[in-house]
């Protein structure tokens with residue numbers, strides 16, 4: 001329990017740390033206001049239980065303003081043909097609009113990537129709407145490359161880019 005309180009990174013007045021169960025209502029509300037892709041409360045709980053070291057939040061004055069959640073998958077490598085790989089998957093990341101462009105998205109992705117690397121993942125990947133230029137720029141800045149375009153990936157028919165990077 002004590003470990004969960006450890007701050008992973010300070011960014012100005014913000015702290016990046018592991019998500020706690022009591023953060024969940026704010027995490028869910030940030031998801032609802034920031035992204036069209038929503039999940040059940042149970043799904044958030046399951047992801048937190050499965051991989052707490054890569055479910056992180058950014059907070060300021062005790063208020064959560066951003067989150068990232070990930071899981072680990074084992075299967076075909078995205079980066080190396082005909083190989084198997086342990087892959088970190090970023091399921092969702094968001095920062096409240098008024099707290100953007102302060103380095104929090106970058107900090108969350110970097111800290112989650114490190115946690116996935118520590119859990120022996122050799123690559124990390126995600127899906128992003130082709131129209132989401134802010135997020136695409138963030139991932140490109142961190143070294144992710146577009147590896148494929150997934151047609152009609154989202155419910156509204158928009159395509160996704162799959163982006164990946166070796167860890």
Ligand SMILES: CC(C)(COP(=O)(O)OP(=O)(O)OC[C@H]1O[C@@H](n2cnc3c(N)ncnc32)[C@H](O)[C@@H]1OP(=O)(O)O)[C@@H](O)C(=O)NCCC(=O)NCCS
Nearest residue numbers: 093094095100101102103104105106128134135137138141
């Ligand atoms: C994508 C998102 C998480 C970025 O969070 P953020 O805290 O604003 O990102 P950062 O401040 O860490 O930005 C890091 C880099 O990303 C890029 N970036 C982020 N926002 C950008 C914007 N509005 N315009 C251009 N580049 C942007 C820049 O390269 C930036 O580096 P720089 O500030 O040195 O130029 C945030 O915009 C968000 O929550 N969007 C809505 C939810 C979403 O789309 N999530 C991703 C789903 S795949």
